[in-house]
Amino acid sequence: MFETKNLIIRESCWEDLEYFYQWERRPEVTEFFSIRDGQTMEDVVRKFVTDDNNPQFKQFTILLKAEKGPKPIGRIVLGDIEEGWKAEIWRIYIADTTLRGKGYGKEAMQCMMKYCFEELALERLYLDHYTGNPAAHLYLSLGFKYEGVLRKNCRKNGVLYDVHLMSMLKDEYFEQIHK
Numbered sequence: 402m403f404e405t406k407n408l409i410i411r412e413s414c415w416e417d418l419e420y421f422y423q424w425e426r427r428p429e430v431t432e433f434f435s436i437r438d439g440q441t442m443e444d445v446v447r448k449f450v451t452d453d454n455n456p457q458f459k460q461f462t463i464l465l466k467a468e469k470g471p472k473p474i475g476r477i478v479l480g481d482i483e484e485g486w487k488a489e490i491w492r493i494y495i496a497d498t499t500l501r502g503k504g505y506g507k508e509a510m511q512c513m514m515k516y517c518f519e520e521l522a523l524e525r526l527y528l529d530h531y532t533g534n535p536a537a538h539l540y541l542s543l544g545f546k547y548e549g550v551l552r553k554n555c556r557k558n559g560v561l562y563d564v565h566l567m568s569m570l571k572d573e574y575f576e577q578i579h580k
Contacts, residue, residue, distance in 0.1 A: 408466065419538075426440065465500065493506070493509060514569070540567050
């Protein structure tokens, strides 16, 4: 479990699946992900179990600290994890649109970057995003660099989309935190 000023980020559990199911059926959450429209609870459970049984994946739930106790607000999935080498931020989102633009996504990203570079001792952390994803500005502000465009690399509802590949290297991360 990780704690930041406003968030608690913990490993996802079975109780989170209902949140994921509800969140990942909403267009404002799935717009920039390859999550197909109309996925069922069975789809969500199947993917959760598959990723949970794969040592190259780690799933986290983002909780907002609140007076009445922590409130789940988002999700992070790391994939392609090769300790000591690389990982991909495969999915990250704040589900409630009223909570976007308040810095919670940035806090969650910074927490994951610290985990990946300081605890997993990665050399490389990467992600990709669809053209037009507003989170691209966040990734740039955190120090991620563009590597190129993977043309027609993601499929959603039968349509192929280009994705923009970004990465950060260990040295860049440590340079940035020591500024």
